[in-house]
Amino acid sequence: MAALAESFGRGAMTNHWNDIKNSDCILVMGANPAENHPISFKYVMQAKDNGAKLICVDPRMTRTAAVADLYEPLRSGTDIAFLGGMIKYIIDNALYQKTYAANYTNAQFIVNEKYGFDDGLFAGFDSQEKRYDQSRWAFETDTKGVPRRDPTFQHQRCVFQLLKKHYSRYDLKTVSKITGTSEEGLLAVYETFTATGAPSLSGTVMYAMGWTQHSTGVQNIRAMCIIQLLLGNMGLAGGGINALRGESNVQGSTDHALLFGSWPGYLKVPRDSHKNLEIYNKKSTPISNDPLSVNWWQNYPKYAVSFLKSMFGKNATADNDFGYEWMPKCKDGRSYSWWKLFQAMWHGGIKGFFAWGMNPAATCGNVNIIRECLTRLDWMVSVNIFDNETSAFWHGPDMKPEEIKTEVFLLPACAWVEKEGSITNSGRWMQWRYTGPKPLGESKSDGHILMDLGDKLKSLYAKGGTFPDPIHNLKWDYTTNGEFDPHKVAKEINGYFLEDVTIDGKVYKKGTLVPSFALLQDDGRTSSGNWLYCNSYTEEGNKSERREQKDAPNNIGSYPEFAWAWPLDRRIIYNRASVDLNGQPWDSRRWVVRFDGQVKDGKYIGGKWVGDVIDGGGMPLQHPDGSENEGGRYPFIMRAHGLGQIFGPGLADGPFPEHYEPLESPIANNFLSSQRRNPLLRYSKKVDLPATDDPLYPIVCTTYRLTEHWQTVTRLVPWNLELQPQVIVEMSPELAKMKRIKTGERVFVVSSRGKLECTAVVTHRFKPMKIVDQTVHQVGIPWHFGWRWPAGGKEGSANVLVATAVDPVSEIPEYKAFMVNVHKK
């Protein structure tokens, strides 16, 4: 998501599921929707029926690959090399969408003289601290602070020229050597996908954890963002970058900030140096002096103050900075992600731990270490529908309960179907769910448990305690007749007018719901628990409950009144880039928005946008006579400069993606530079024990999901377990022959961290690859299991093998590429 935010402004799937049918070419890379998002594949097949091409690139021949027009394997962990080759192909053959690249992206911006790239390192590398001085990558600006630009792309230091130079090294031969994909195969993929650079054609990409779970995860996605901006595919129906989220509400839970670094709606968590609200707002609000840039984040203080009003209600006042000081601050530059969390736990710094609807002892990297960490706690609370490896860690393999002090509270949560509330799918659709049966036994909804716990804490702190203010002042009135009431919270998330407010001559009465985040205020007169969801629950009602069957007039599958989509019910984000400079669609058949303007003497004198909810207001950038429109607005309104970022100076590990080998890889060298690994890569040297070019661990391993299972949950569902009852390891017949292994035999897969017993599946889905003069074998293991279920404890977690190495920006572990060996039991 960090890559999408850096490139376009928001960290979310840009289009939505039904929209995939509109595409002319679908690249599936780092995902396997036919098996993991099966219903989405209906729209892929519809696109194919309409003549679209389906391309699949994956180390393993998946069911997605099986129906693709073009399937090419690659060595796991080499996606940037693969995509870098495509960038070079686009530039060499001038296949980019010229008007789009010149006007809607920062390809024309000029980068300052201090930027450079040499032998795998960008300018400003501090080898001691292992970080970059990102100020070396800044744009050159004019006296007003607006980036200088060269729309002809001739300037030596313009982004386009730097891009060209950077990827000039990614020739077919080198890319083939790294990825193991044949030169013909690379060329076929490049030719097919880049054809969507034609203005009237749209190409999309579907990716998932196959891209994120690498030590270069964020940059894998950045590479594709660059391609989509060059080809002019962002904003179009059938275009965009579609991140396939793995869980039903991982989008919503991220929007609502269940991550250390953000407050709801992607506001930033305050840091130590943000001593008061004014400093915090100032540091968090980007500035643009370009009159054509909407720079939507200039509204930041309105959203921050409205959030604090939702947190603390009437106790948040202008006099006390709206309770800003009651909110915890994070150390400047410090991460509190899962692996920092477990490092702290390992060293005894964490005494109490909540695992709320989560099973880290089966799902984190290097889980043997995670399980050991749990023994060092004083207490743990696990809230779940089932007992699992986390709550039961104290009687797991190699554990001695009589020596483990950790107290464990296991609270039964009810099932999704026994409560009411909303979830947000990958396509940003917020959908309401209703109550079927009552909670089973004594189980309760998470909302109910939270309310009860909050009440208990409030009454304890009413009697005194350390710094009771935030707990005491917390607004906590979300029950009706003693029961948790999700409607009350949904309304709080949307936000209220707290006084009569007059905006543009219209009076909004106190106590009414705010109809749009454009009306939120920074002076405490409005509340909004999450500005991004403002408009979801208004005086018109709960929009996530809508089930209107009518499609958009040109049947592009956007169903504008079915459920509700953030932001402001917009179905395709960045839709402003789907039109030309005059505001007319690049593709008139599958148009998303268009400007219906009143024209006088070749100039727009008024008019309105029709179709999807337009991204930002204002007019098209050009008048019908081709002159510049001062009332025009750039398309990427969430970026300060209003343009899609081909050059992304905001990511810690580089403004352009560069290929590095995974933490563990079968080859000793990076063929592109002397930097073998991501220079900012972080891993725990003591527990990860990286094996590279190591004869003990010569086989590349990757992990994935099966179509019969979901996460670590469905192994408890007898029907699903019957379909896939065991941990398997898939391997090629060539490797199986070498190891004398037959399908159905139990084998051990070992890495430098752990050992897992699996049932062998010998299959042509994997093929040995030629990497230079070396034959590289790859195997794969689904990760759905763990010792607790199924009963008997014979099916362990694939994550005992995985390192804790993380991407330096997202801190997602490298589950998708590590080294192992396989032998018979």
Add this chain to the structure above:
Amino acid sequence: MELTRRRFFQLTGSACVGFAFGGLGFDLSPIEAHAQQFKLEKARESKTICPYCSVGCGAIVHTRIERDQRILNIEGDPDHVINRGSLCSKGSGLYQFAENENRLTRPMYRAPYSKEWKTVSWEWALDQIADRIKKTRDAGFIHKNDAGDVVNRVTNMASMGSAALDNEECWLYQTLLRAMGLVYIEHQARL
């Protein structure tokens, strides 16, 4: 051929009456009709969204009005514009995810160094948890950093979770954690 309960649901759960005949070699239409009537008369209908992947498919839940008031069946919602009634290999088994014998139904507690779970009451469990939170928080609360800046954070407690919560619960959850002062807040999005 014995018509098992499972097979019955597989066939009657489908909206395609026409296929029933081919599947079993005899005409199931009367049973289909009976099942439809049964669902209408003896069950309450509610709509839901699949809790598994992020596609967001719609499903219809039939809950028995009488007796145990438990779920009778879950099937794809034909009026849902994403899935139009279809469900995948996981979604088709949703019934068994909710009606599952392995589900936890009572709060449990494992004391230090104990080898077993003990069933406890909600009241007791939440009292104990609130007590542990308060003791831990009060012992480790960091009011100011070394430079003297007010930071008001708690680093001796951590929480992970959850994309399995509803939006409203997520919002409430982060609200409570942040009021407690937690900074170690993490969930599946990063894993």
